[in-house]
Amino acid sequence: MVAGDEQRFDAALDDGNVPIDSRWDAFVRGLRRWWPYYVMMAPGIFFFVVFHYLPIWEAKIAFEQVRIIPPNIWVGWKHFETLFTSPVFWQVMANTLIISGMKIAFVFPVPILVALLLNEIRSGPLRKFIQSAIYLPHFLSWVVIAGIFIAALSPSGGVVNQITGFFGLAPRSYMTDTGAIRWVLVYSEMWRSGGWDSLLYLAAIIAIDQQLYDAAEMDGANRWQKIWYVTIPGIVPTIATLFILNAGMFLSADLNQVINLSNDVVRSTIDIVDTYVYRIGLQTGEYSLATAAGLFKAVLGMLLIVVAHNVSKRLTGKGVW
Amino acid sequence: MASRNDRRTPLERTEYAIIVSAMLLMVVVTVQPILNLAAISLSDPARVPRMSGLSIWPDGFSLDVWTLLLNHPNVRQGVMNSILITGAGTLINVTFTALMAWGLSRPGLPGRRFLFVMVLITIVFEPGIIPDYFINKRLGLLDTYWSVILYKAVNAWYLIILIRFFEEIPKELLEASELDGANAFQVFWHVVLPLARPALATITLFYLVFHWNEFFRAMIYLTDQSKWPLQVVLRQFVIGGDKLSMVGVQAMNQFTGASQLSIRALNAGMIILTILPILIIYPLILKFFTKGTMSGALKG
Numbered sequence: 001m002v003a004g005d006e007q008r009f010d011a012a013l014d015d016g017n018v019p020i021d022s023r024w025d026a027f028v029r030g031l032r033r034w035w036p037y038y039v040m041m042a043p044g045i046f047f048f049v050v051f052h053y054l055p056i057w058e059a060k061i062a063f064e065q066v067r068i069i070p071p072n073i074w075v076g077w078k079h080f081e082t083l084f085t086s087p088v089f090w091q092v093m094a095n096t097l098i099i100s101g102m103k104i105a106f107v108f109p110v111p112i113l114v115a116l117l118l119n120e121i122r123s124g125p126l127r128k129f130i131q132s133a134i135y136l137p138h139f140l141s142w143v144v145i146a147g148i149f150i151a152a153l154s155p156s157g158g159v160v161n162q163i164t165g166f167f168g169l170a171p172r173s174y175m176t177d178t179g180a181i182r183w184v185l186v187y188s189e190m191w192r193s194g195g196w197d198s199l200l201y202l203a204a205i206i207a208i209d210q211q212l213y214d215a216a217e218m219d220g221a222n223r224w225q226k227i228w229y230v231t232i233p234g235i236v237p238t239i240a241t242l243f244i245l246n247a248g249m250f251l252s253a254d255l256n257q258v259i260n261l262s263n264d265v266v267r268s269t270i271d272i273v274d275t276y277v278y279r280i281g282l283q284t285g286e287y288s289l290a291t292a293a294g295l296f297k298a299v300l301g302m303l304l305i306v307v308a309h310n311v312s313k314r315l316t317g318k319g320v321w
Numbered sequence: 322m323a324s325r326n327d328r329r330t331p332l333e334r335t336e337y338a339i340i341v342s343a344m345l346l347m348v349v350v351t352v353q354p355i356l357n358l359a360a361i362s363l364s365d366p367a368r369v370p371r372m373s374g375l376s377i378w379p380d381g382f383s384l385d386v387w388t389l390l391l392n393h394p395n396v397r398q399g400v401m402n403s404i405l406i407t408g409a410g411t412l413i414n415v416t417f418t419a420l421m422a423w424g425l426s427r428p429g430l431p432g433r434r435f436l437f438v439m440v441l442i443t444i445v446f447e448p449g450i451i452p453d454y455f456i457n458k459r460l461g462l463l464d465t466y467w468s469v470i471l472y473k474a475v476n477a478w479y480l481i482i483l484i485r486f487f488e489e490i491p492k493e494l495l496e497a498s499e500l501d502g503a504n505a506f507q508v509f510w511h512v513v514l515p516l517a518r519p520a521l522a523t524i525t526l527f528y529l530v531f532h533w534n535e536f537f538r539a540m541i542y543l544t545d546q547s548k549w550p551l552q553v554v555l556r557q558f559v560i561g562g563d564k565l566s567m568v569g570v571q572a573m574n575q576f577t578g579a580s581q582l583s584i585r586a587l588n589a590g591m592i593i594l595t596i597l598p599i600l601i602i603y604p605l606i607l608k609f610f611t612k613g614t615m616s617g618a619l620k621g
Contacts, residue, residue, distance in 0.1 A: 043474075051472070061451075140599065150560070305444075
């Protein structure tokens, strides 16, 4: 509340007629003016404390030995040591980094391309039609998308194997193929967000000064030159911001996606930190170890996002928040 | 626009054709798998096994799959649970988010910066699944609808979007009604809410879609199957491959032999059923989400 006190104090000084020693009066006046707002905000603040701050306190079991009869025993970094010496954990970290890396390399450019192409389509109704179709997958749950992909990739009657069959290729069971499953993650992510994410770039393109295009046209620039010399430079800040934001999410390779597209055959290939936490925590009951892994990810993730935010602010003047 | 078209050379027209085709290809790739499932769910169950993944038209029209699904107790219960969780959850979300955003949008509010930092911290630091689980356990929420209804009662991102919107309301309007003697709540109710209708619609849709699609929390918090929302029922069936519990032994006997296929058809039907509410509100989503995302998400 320190900042608030200062503000009120400053306000009191600005009034001119309030002596320094009447901070209490200023406080009372502030209270009289602002208490209704605090009453209105109370439920929201309450839920923030309960569902966001109490879990942080609860995370202390990462440093404890859970006992059936409380209290738990404080064991310090023991679980973290177990974690860092566990080959499974490092496998899981490697999977997470590989999957995130593949997504950045192959999924990230897609919405940029989509936005550039979409912007070239001058017919309003056609453009609307395309947009309504390609935005749809963003609003489907991963359970549904996994269902759609399992059907589309099925070796018997799935559309993908039917098409590859045309070209004489033998049917493959992509969902149970350790060599293919990471690409299934990449492609399903592309399918889900390739269209929708283009919206942010489209917003940036629309904000570009039309005069720049007119000037380029006057100079005899063709379509591609206008894209290259006007549009792309215009959206570079957005690209940078979103790239950095994505980098900030590097350690969350999307729990919901993986948990639904995974199965016994391919699990070890796409097991990520979050699915590992879920499995050893809620399925095997090693709460402390799981929380330790979760905390490790949370702290690293926080560092990444804060660094990303600051880099973004410096480079483009736009932060993540 | 017309003058531009006149100046088009054949090369430019070809380029345009290529661009349009590329986008239309994307449309096909996006929509075809969904239409295929819809077609399968409406086909004659006996013909489903031989149906092509390419077709988007039912092979021998039949409502068998839908009749079975819509009369199935687990599915009906799932639909009811989803509606309850989504409805109650969204109502709570929108009310509390709007009230909190109103306070935080007032520049002079004491402690405003502190609260902002408090909200931002929750965006960058999430201690994870297990602590969340234990909080719900400790509060006695596990295995109750409340555990999923109250999850993320106020979403930090949506809160920020709404604060930004409220901040853009002209100060004169607020001050005028304050001078008329309106209290904070009256200003909120009579001035802010009517002006913020598009923003409220946007976050309402955000929350609706979020709740309808939520499955992970429901899966770990609700052990009692009769409380499962549709997404978890779908997951059990399509991804878990738990056909028996879904169809029931008797129905299973009816279908096996003649048609292992019907499982494929039932899968397809379940997926389409789960998407249906999203498709119904999709026009609204397009109208509000698009604007909300463009203006809110990345300003700063």
